[in-house]
């Protein structure tokens with residue numbers, strides 16, 4: 001079984017999204033996300049998929065969770081559950097990166113299988129309607145941590161792995 005990677009940027013109050021979009025623009029984090037997931041399998045919900053541009057889709061193998069089968073097209077696979085997405089991902093070359101949203105993150109954290117969390121923690125309280133589930137109570141080993149900032153935000157890139 002492949003290791004499952006989770007990709008998320010979340011605020012201190014666990015907010016990750018607002019009105020179907022990211023609640024911030026942090027170019028360094030965006031580039032970080034693109035380089036981490038380049039060439040890999042990305043599992044994402046339908047709302048995320050609809051917000052992704054060509055820059056995010058190109059060079060990745062998206063598996064979209066939705067009841068709407070008609071979203072399937074060349075290079076875009078569609079499934080209706082996380083277990084189906086993971087089973088399909090096992091048959092494809094590349095790493096598995098779970099990219100949200102909220103319910104998909106929650107189901108992934110509850111899987112009880114080895115996870116590597118690529119977390120950008122944005123050191124701010126941010127308004128939004130979508131949250132990353134509480135993760136701090138789970139047991140993690142910290143593989144790396146890098147502090148950074150731009151004109152608007154301070155943030156930390158963490159890589160954590162389940163114990």
Ligand SMILES: NC(=O)c1ccc[n+]([C@@H]2O[C@H](COP(=O)([O-])OP(=O)(O)OC[C@H]3O[C@@H](n4cnc5c(N)ncnc54)[C@H](OP(=O)(O)O)[C@@H]3O)[C@@H](O)[C@H]2O)c1
Pocket residue numbers: 007008009010015016017018019020021022023044045046047048049051065066067068080081082099100101102103104107130
């Ligand atoms: N900061 C970050 O790192 C980050 C990461 C990801 C997302 N976001 C933000 O979060 C928001 C989007 O996330 P969201 O939670 O609202 O939506 P989402 O997960 O992207 O999409 C929700 C839809 O996906 C399908 N779906 C989700 N979970 C499913 C499951 N377990 N089984 C089957 N189908 C499932 C359903 O599609 P159908 O209704 O079509 O059946 C559902 O309506 C946006 O604001 C986005 O910018 C932020």
